[in-house]
Amino acid sequence: MTSTGSISRLHGLDTLRAFAVLVVVLYHLTIFGELPQALLPVTYYGFMGVDLFFVLSGFLIGRQLLKPYLRGKRPSIREFYLRRAYRILPAYFVVVALYFLVPAWRDYPQLPSLWKFLTFTMNFGFTFSTRAFSHAWSLCVEEHFYLMLPWLVLLMMRKPSATKTISLIACVVAGGIALRWWLVLQYPDAVYERVYYPTYTRLDGLMVGVCLALVHAFRPSWWKAWMRRGHLLFLAGTACVAAVVWMFRGQDLGSDTGAAKWGVIVGFPLLSLGLGMVTASAMSESGWLARVRVPGAEMLATLAFALYLTHKPVAHFVMVHVPSVAEAHGPASWLMYAVVCLGAALVLHVVVERPALWLRDRTLRETPKDLDAEMRVDPAL
Numbered sequence: 001m002t003s004t005g006s007i008s009r010l011h012g013l014d015t016l017r018a019f020a021v022l023v024v025v026l027y028h029l030t031i032f033g034e035l036p037q038a039l040l041p042v043t044y045y046g047f048m049g050v051d052l053f054f055v056l057s058g059f060l061i062g063r064q065l066l067k068p069y070l071r072g073k074r075p076s077i078r079e080f081y082l083r084r085a086y087r088i089l090p091a092y093f094v095v096v097a098l099y100f101l102v103p104a105w106r107d108y109p110q111l112p113s114l115w116k117f118l119t120f121t122m123n124f125g126f127t128f129s130t131r132a133f134s135h136a137w138s139l140c141v142e143e144h145f146y147l148m149l150p151w152l153v154l155l156m157m158r159k160p161s162a163t164k165t166i167s168l169i170a171c172v173v174a175g176g177i178a179l180r181w182w183l184v185l186q187y188p189d190a191v192y193e194r195v196y197y198p199t200y201t202r203l204d205g206l207m208v209g210v211c212l213a214l215v216h217a218f219r220p221s222w223w224k225a226w227m228r229r230g231h232l233l234f235l236a237g238t239a240c241v242a243a244v245v246w247m248f249r250g251q252d253l254g255s256d257t258g259a260a261k262w263g264v265i266v267g268f269p270l271l272s273l274g275l276g277m278v279t280a281s282a283m284s285e286s287g288w289l290a291r292v293r294v295p296g297a298e299m300l301a302t303l304a305f306a307l308y309l310t311h312k313p314v315a316h317f318v319m320v321h322v323p324s325v326a327e328a329h330g331p332a333s334w335l336m337y338a339v340v341c342l343g344a345a346l347v348l349h350v351v352v353e354r355p356a357l358w359l360r361d362r363t364l365r366e367t368p369k370d371l372d373a374e375m376r377v378d379p380a381l
Contacts, residue, residue, distance in 0.1 A: 230287025240274025258347020
C-alpha cells in the first residue's frame with residue numbers, strides 16, 4: 001500500500017490507536033482498583049502506550065506537513081496551527097475548566113498552577129505533590145512538537161539534503177541518550193520528574209514517526225520494499241519492544257537497578273524504533289494488523305483523545321461516590337468503569353470535539369468531512 005491517500009483506509013492504524021489508549025487507560029485505572037490478574041502484565045508496561053501515540057502522531061502530522069511538497073507547494077503554517085487549535089484546544093480547555101471549577105472532578109486534590117496548563121508547560125518541574133491532571137504531560141510534549149515541527153520542515157526543505165536530515169535525526173537521538181544519561185546520574189532519585197516528563201527527553205517516538213513520514217513521502221521505493229515485508233516488520237518491532245520490557249522486568253522507571261536505568265537511557269529510542277516498525281507493518285497489506293478489522297477499534301480510535309482527557313477524573317469520581325461497586329474488584333466493577341469512562345468520552349466528543357471541527361471547516365471554508373474518520377488520522381495525541 002503506497003499511495004498517500006490510501007493510508008486513511010487501513011484498519012491497522014485504528015487498531016494501534018485503540019490499543020494505545022486502552023493500555024494507557026488500564027495503566028491509570030490500577031490506581032482506582034484491582035485489575036484481573038491476566039491484565040496486570042499489560043498495565044505494568046502501560047506507559048509504552050504513550051510512546052505509541054508519539055510515533056503515530058509523528059507519522060500522521062509529518063505527513064500533513066510534507067504532503068504539499070509532493071505537489072510543488074509549501075505547507076501553510078497559519079492553516080496548520082488553526083487546524084491544530086480546533087482539534088485540541090476546545091476539548092482540552094473544557095477539561096481544564098472542570099479541574100479548576102469543580103473540585104469533585106479532580107483525581108488528586110492539588111493542581112499545578114493554571115498558567116502551566118494554559119501554556120502547556122506543566123510537564124516541566126513536575127512534582128507528585130500537585131499531580132492532578134498529570135496525564136496532560138504528554139499533550140504538552142505533543143504541543144511543543146506541533147509548535148516547532150512546521151518551522152523545522154520549512155527550514156530543512158529550503159535546501160533539501162539527505163545528509164542534513166540524517167545528521168539532524170542522529171543528533172536528536174544521540175542528544176536524547178546523552179541527556180538522559182546525565183540526568184539519571186545527577187538525579188537518581190527523581191527519574192520520573194527529571195527524565196520521564198520533560199519534552200527534551202521524550203522526542204524519540206515523535207522523531208521515529210517523522211522518519212516514517214519522510215520515507216513515505218520522499219523514498220517511495222524504500223516504502224514499497226517495507227510494505228512487502230509487513231510480517232517481518234511486525235516481528236522485528238515486537239522484538240525491540242520485548243527487549244525494552246526485559247530492561248524494565250520487575251522494576252519501574254525510577255528503579256535504581258542497572259537494567260532499569262539503561263532502559264531509561266537507551267530504552268526509549270529502542271522502544272520507539274520497535275513501535276515505528278509495528279506502525280509501518282500496520283500499513284502493509286501483508287501485515288497482520290492491516291488485514292484484521294478488530295471490533296470496536298474504530299470507536300476507540302475516534303474517542304481516543306476524549307477518553308485520554310477524561311478517564312482518570314471519571315474513574316476517581318466512581319471510586320469516591322460509588323464505593324460499593326468500585327471496591328468489589330469484580331466484573332461488575334470494571335464494567336462500570338468501562339461504561340462510565342466511555343460515556344464521558346462520548347459526551348465530550350459529541351458536545352465539544354465534533355462541533356469544533358465543524359466550525360473549523362466553516363472557518364476555513366472546507367468541504368464537510370467524515371469527522372470521525374478524520375479524527376483517526378488527524379491525532380490530538
